[in-house]
Amino acid sequence: MVNRLMVAKKPQRKVSTPKFMDEKFTGPEPKWDGASKWTDDKKRQEITHAFYFYNYYMSAGDMRKYVVEFGQTYYKWGKAEISAFAECDDNRVGITIGSASKMILNGAPLAHDAEYIVNKLEELLAYGREKLATKKVVKDVPKRNVAEIMAEKLDDTIGELEAKYDEMIEGSIELPDFMAYFREKNMPQAFCSRIREKYAAQYNELLESQNKKGDADLREAYSWMTKADFKRYDTWYKSLFDALTTYGNVKSAVRKVRKPRPVSKEKLVKNVKFLQKFDELNLVSISPVDVLNATELWVYNIKTRKIGKYVADATSGVLGIKGSTILGYDAKQSVAKTLRKPKEQIKEFQNSGKVALRKFLDNIRAVEIGLTGRLNGDTILLKAVK
Structure with a gap:
């Protein structure tokens, strides 16, 4: 026995019916001629029918323009309010405020300052202004230029070298592998001269302190240093300078030559x-x-x-x-x-x-x-x- 669920059903062809054909059920778009003379029941009936009519035929997006026109007519909306309203998506706006706006603009007996209308417009504008303010903050955040980024990277590199220097000061005799460190960081060649400049000043001072004919105050400041200490410092500096020279030469040799643009x-x-x-x-x-x-x-x-x-x-x-x-x-x-x-x-x-x-x-x-x-x-x- 064949399972009925396994038998494919022949798809039924759908016949689409234009919405304007439904007017025989919904009636035409409401008119408000003579509405001032209607009874309260008649007004409620027509307003209810109007909300139903617009909800059936229109979307929130279709009705946005009527909200803007209503705001300009009754609440003196300018560019600021229109821009704030534009930040609200269709789901947030909804169709009700759009329907009410169109009805009032067409002469419906609805108060333009009804509590719902006032509150809804204030809510939408507050939301839109907040979004615009957030955008402005993001837009106003200054972008860092290349020089600032490079300066920050140089500071980070020197900071890490200082940590290695501190280890040496504390007595470590194990020399850092400066070349491996530079390669791992993919350090720009331009940093070599800047780093050398910083540590060369310190190294020259160290050498001067060992000169017996040199500055007496400087010799006094380094009087604590033993021969073993000096050798450890001297070796560290020379190792750093050698690595900077080698790394700079390597980077210069492997620097990519800019290819000229092909000419037609x-x-x-x-x-x-x-x-x-x-x-x-x-x-x-x-x-x-x-x-x-x-x-x-x-x-x-x-x-x-x-x-x-x-x-x-x-x-x-x-x-x-x-x-x-x-x-x-x-x-x-x-x-x-x-x-x-x-x-x-x-x-x-x-x-x-x-x-x-x-x-x-x-x-x-x-x-x-x-x-x-x-x-x-x-x-x-x-x-x-x-």
Whole structure:
């Protein structure tokens, strides 16, 4: 026997009914024409019906604007009150005060200063003002700048070093592992000089106190110190200074080099001087962007009738552009020759494939000259090979 609970029920299609269709049950929105002449029973009946009507058709959010309008009309609400009211969420406002506000604005026989209305508005404004005050306190809390944060960290670091110093004063002969401590704290390199400056002054005073020709008062102040005490102090200071030097050098060596922002190809070639087209030979230049990272570039100078080929050198492997200068080309292989019959020879060039282009310059009977790398307004960019 099949368990009835295991049989899936076919979902019933819900038919939604627009709320305006329910007006035959709720009646239309109440009107208050002639309400001053109604009996008290009639007034109570219509007011009750109005609260029911708005509660059915409206939400607390829908009615907020009527509360604001009511406050402006009867209680002289300004920007401060409206801002405070805006801090109250819909659940806190509720729909009742909104319904009462709309009814009074429409002429309902309700007292605008009824106890419920007055108390509710005061409650909402008090809540809103408190929220605004809290926001202002949070907003007014000054943010600490980087210098203040770093100064606090330096104070903390020196405070911890002072604790290690106190242990040494009390007779501890075990040297702290200053390098391990600095690494653990990931101490900024800038702290090294500040810490050294503080303890160098103390160390210099210690050394001066041991100078027999030094200040008598200073020698008197350190007269309690035995040779063993001095050795313990001296070793502690030297160990600290050595660690500061080593740590500073390490941090300097591993400091990340700031990577330059990548420049777009379009920006790299925006200042290139070249000839866009040459109608006499039906020539149109390729985009300078295509030259970037190409292994070969063919050019034609319309003024000198020279056709040339730039070949990338073995070091860079590709061509580049800076301003109107070709970069990364092999000076020996990058050459040009003069065309005696440009129309015929350019047509031949355009019809040549990769293999034919390898011998194109060799087949031209003319003197070979080296290219300078400079482009100008007479230069057509014929072809880039990648």
